[in-house]
Amino acid sequence: MRRICLTLPTNRPCAATISAVGEEAVYAVEHFDNDVELLILDSCTPSVFAEHAETVRRLPSSPRVTVRHLDEAQQRDFLRRVTERTACAKPGLLRDLLLPDGLSYGACTNRAFLIAAALGCESVHRRDSDSRYQTVDGRPVFPVHHELRSLGRRAADAVPVVSETALAERHLGRRVAMVGSSFIGELSVDIGEILDTDPEVYRDVVGLWAPAAWSPEAKRKLADESFRGAGTQPFTRDHSLLTLVDPMWVDMCNISFHGVHERVPLPPARDTIGSDYFLFHLIHHAALPGVVHNRNIVNYYTPDRRTDPGFMAYQTRFAKFLLSMRYFHFLYDELARAGETLLDDQGLPRASTVAAYAGEATRLDQRENVERLDTLDAAYRRLGGRYTAFADQLAARRERLLDEARSDIADFALLAEAWEELMAAARTTPLNPPPCGVSR
Template sequence: MNRICLCLPTDRACSATLTAIHREAAYAAGRFGVAVDLLVLDSCDESVRAEHARVLAALPPAHRVSVHHLGEEPQRAFLRRVIERARVPEPDRMLDLMLPSGVSYGACTNRAFLLAAALGCRSVHRRDSDSAYQLHDGEPVFPVHHELPWLGRPAAEASAGVTRTDLAPALAGRPVSLVGASFIGELSVDIAEIRRLDEAVYHDVVGLWAPADWPKERKRELVEESFTGAGTAPFTGDRSTLTLVDPMRVDMCNVAFDRDVYERFPLSPATDTIGSDYFLLHLVHDATLPGILHNRHIENFHTPERRTDAGFHAYQRRFVKFLLSMLHLNHVYDRLAAEGPALLDERQHLRTGRVAQLLRESARLDRAENIWRLDRCDTAYRKLGGRYEEFAQRLQPRRERLLAEAERDVEDHARLVDAWPALVDAARHTAPGHTPMAAPAHGGG
């Protein structure tokens, strides 16, 4: 029987989301006959984690659904066993890349990838704790409906099950490697207040994630499209396209990857950097691996914590670090696009060594463009005044450190890419180290 991993990383209270994602797991098992490992990677404090455990324990049993709820200590113990078995260089450093002390969107998903390998899953389906499922005719709109039928199968087979096909016939024999959609509702990045305060400042700041040499019109188009997802229109009926999926059309709260992708290449372990978990979307697209883009978009919302002073400053720092990361990532993305299908070997697998080489090249880029980005951010935030000006003042003495972190983050990504095959192989032979909350054989589903 096929096994899949439906994953929810969280560092916030999300009892309602846990209940909802369990329903999606039951839907997947009941409709598609798969075994579902519902994996909750919980980085919350002890009291919130205990509440999550109570919620999960009280859920009705679902046939072929096993719930795995791991706090950071069980995750760390699993990773130590994997790293020891893999015999990779600098094991303590590798553990820090897999489970850093700071927030890392890529690292939490990388842990899910290794745990999925340990559980024998053929795909990972990721959701986020600050999102919810749409309702249609009173029923939840589950993305797994589109993710499960075709993931990992040849694109030629999937063409009969989608609304339309926009894929070159030469790619029909390649596997469907990614299935995804986006979100509706609030901006995916919590910067809407900047736009309300000053539209011109918003355009200036958001435009900083584009390459510096782009013309103004192209930057303007990027700004208008950025972080808006699928807009606000609710779901009314299914549509799906077999295609090379545009990374701008997919959000990481609503995506599924085949194991031949994530078992070959990890996400960036960068800390305190929004968008650090999007690299695989670009890699799959540029390597010309087929995917399915559908319209079962998830509802996005922002949690109240980001509105506090501490939450505001932490989030704005993550946003600035995202802007700085783009110096390096834009360089890599340009070269991935240029190499295209040459990124695949004769078995249609990703040539990971070549991508790691591109990452290392990008770490040596001149800092001048990022110094310019920090200057523009400083001017923009001071113009907004209030707590934005205060943030700019706090940022000033940290400039050199931020520039160095942007370089180190891409070097760390390359280091993790080198170690990834050994880590995945070790994970396949390492038990997660806990007893899952599994439904009895007669459970409903």
């Protein structure tokens, strides 16, 4: 019987989401032949952690669901024992990349990858704390339904369980590395206010996501299509497609991985949205099969983003995302050129190749990012109000932000080089805290 890890990283109050994901875990064991490790990685304050712990105690029971609710101290203890089992000369540096002092979307998921390995899980299924499931006739529409039908199977064996197949015959012998979907509801990036205030400024800003060499028309098209997920169309009936999944079709709030996450980590950049999307591109360019389905999750914004400090923090993450693209576009181009040569004889990507590309990226000049900051500054000042205040903050941190964008890629290179050794160590490292929710 296979074991899977259904994980929810969180740094905010989300008791309702914990309850919903607990229901998804029960659905997974009732409808499929597997055990579920429900892993909640909780970086909240002690009072919120206590509220979450009470929610965990009330989760529905199932003899094949084990719930593990870990605070940062417990996560740190596990990482200390893992990193000390490696030959790395600086285990403390690796721990800082895996559990940094600050928000990191990639790092929290990397921790889930390592803990899943320690628990003997063959796949990781990730959800977000600021999302919820669609319902039909009062029943939740769980993504794990599609994930467990095909994830990890040979693509040829997945053909009968999907609605459509658009995969070349030569790829049918490979295993399905990713199953995912997207979201409906609010934009995945909290910049809708910019769109409502001035659509032209919105296009100027979002167009910075594109490679600098793109035409103005291509950048405008990207801006018009970005961050909208699956739009607003609610779920009515199931549909799934076996294919080489376009990275724009899936989202990290609604994703599952098999195999590839044990070979290559996510970039551990701090305070940078989008830093956890790298594996989508790697899987696509390496021609690893995936399934995209339509059990989209509902995205919503938490109240903290509407406060002035929350606004400033989020806009900083967005600005750093735009600066990171100077380096990620280089990486994506290299992945595209390498194609299927990224894979080893087991059909999985080589971390050393990814690490080498990331190392090369650190030598890129910063001229494009200087221009990005110039465009951002002008755009935010046109919006006025608190956007002008943010532009002032951006100007004061200009050199620091440029340096951080480069050092984030250097950190990724370091972590990718160490990843397979970290994974090997994790598989033999016990997760000391006892489960807090083995169903009775």
